[in-house]
Amino acid sequence: MSNSTDFHPDYFLLMGIPGLEDSHLLISIPFSIMYVLSLLGNSALVLVISANESLHQPMYIFLMMLATSDVLLSSTTVPKTLSIFWFANHQISFIGCLTEVFFVHFFFCTESAILLSMAYDRYCAICHPLTYTTTLTNSFIQKTAMVALFRSIFVITPFAFLLHRLPFQRSNVIGHTYCEHMSVARLATSNIMVNVVYGLVIAACSTGVDLVLIIISYAAIIMAVLRLPSSEARLKAFNTCVCHTCVIVLFYIPAFFSFIAHRVGHRHISQQFHIIFANLYVLVPPMMNPIIYGIKTREIRQRALAMLCRGTPNVFGGKCF
Template sequence: MWYVLTGIPGLEDFHVWIAIPICSMFIVAVVGNIFLIFLIVSERNLHEPMYLFLSMLAVADVLLSTTTAPKILAIFWFNSRNISFGSCVTQMFFIHFIFAVESAILLAMAFDRYVAICYPLRYTTILTTSVIGKIGIAAVVRGFTVCFPLIFLVYRLTYCGKNIISHSYCEHMGIARLACDNIKVNIVYGLTLALLVIGLDMVFISTSYSLILCTVFKIPSWSARFKALNTCGSHFCVILLFYSPALFSFLAHRFGGKAIPHHVHILVANLYVVVPPMLNPIIYGVKTKQIQERVVLLFSTLSTSC
């Protein structure tokens, strides 16, 4: 069975032009995150918990962009809309899987900032390399465990001819809505997945930052308070970038009704897979002094050798 991805319904005449910024952001996202991974891996001074978690986030960002953006660009530029059922389901799985893994990594980064600010003397003993590795493995295992059933949920359905997906890439409910069967199980599981994975992660992240703020405001020195909060600035910006579009899509689909045009949903979904991956390395590069110093040192070394 072959499906047809429509791109952004209602904006077909602008696909070529929309693809230009998406392609630019995709290139910046891939190059920026690969460079960030290379920098963290090659510089021993950056082998600290915060940067190791950041390298995990960069890997997830590269995978998210490369899973979706090439097909989006093929649709917009070459009108390559067809995709096989197997390829569609594979893309669906990896999108939801990477999203769940990224959410877990952001939670781990919030825990990292909590330990660094609330228990600074025990920071290196709590977040050892072994513990960080186990957290990374746990994030992957959890993502795989909760997203793998989605494959069976779409394969169990009976399809009877409808093959047009009003989207630029394949996602769970987009495939399920093409079935002739009752998709109540798919809807319930999708909502449960969002609430128990993303919802709980957001609750734990909020709790971590509440405890961080309580600790920071007990510090008598204003300069010390600012320094402590500044270490959380990059992570807080990344959290907003990651969860805001997801919350918009979730709430708009269920409560927006016809108030929000369908093409707005799809446009936000398209930007979501390239904008956060593009901005994450830039945010950390701008707001993290250690990364800035290593970038300057690296380029000065390269220019000297040339």
């Protein structure tokens, strides 16, 4: 199983959800439904925004970036998970596992930065509307995207190297549906304190800071909204904030629970519950984001309906409803 020079196994075995092997096929049904809805919803969102010049505004561009990141995040893990459930395809190469570790954390970190950018966009739109167009220019958006990508590469790449340096001489069986940094590190036969500490530092200094800044932004937004003289304006602003708040809650809570459970509560939380919850942050936010924004954002809803109606014959007087 192991190479004699570097003590790395040729492959790992992903066991899916240990203890629930008989239910894998049943569990795959909601997993596959959520994944398909995620692909369809986010692809539709990208298509609608990219095809309509009227939606080429900062808020919608950030939303298109979020949809792209959602598709890539879920596609990093779900196809392999479903192959385990459907075909008992448990094997993944050592390099393939490290690659999956990198991209899972890379897209999570990138999506966190995008959510922060969206919060800043709403802060500028509501708290500083007069300078909004001069602040959130195309150049600013491009620089924001580049910073998000380079930050993710810079902070996530060490995860792969930290795992590569470890010897795996005892077991190559991972009790999970996909390769996660700590689920792989715990198989090592040497001290993994560096992995634990680095993971905590990165979580605190990247996604943790993002979440704190998002909370500060929305606190300022709420204070500004409460000062608006018109009840209609307050309601419109709050509706916008509700969309973003739902997305943020769906994204961060499952991810941080999984992160903390791996490092603190892995002895007190059942493995089955932990693994199912760990899959939620790669399945539920990508599925729900298009639904939340599609239903709550009138402009996107109208453009989507217009694209569906365009060129479609209608028996009710030639009008599309």
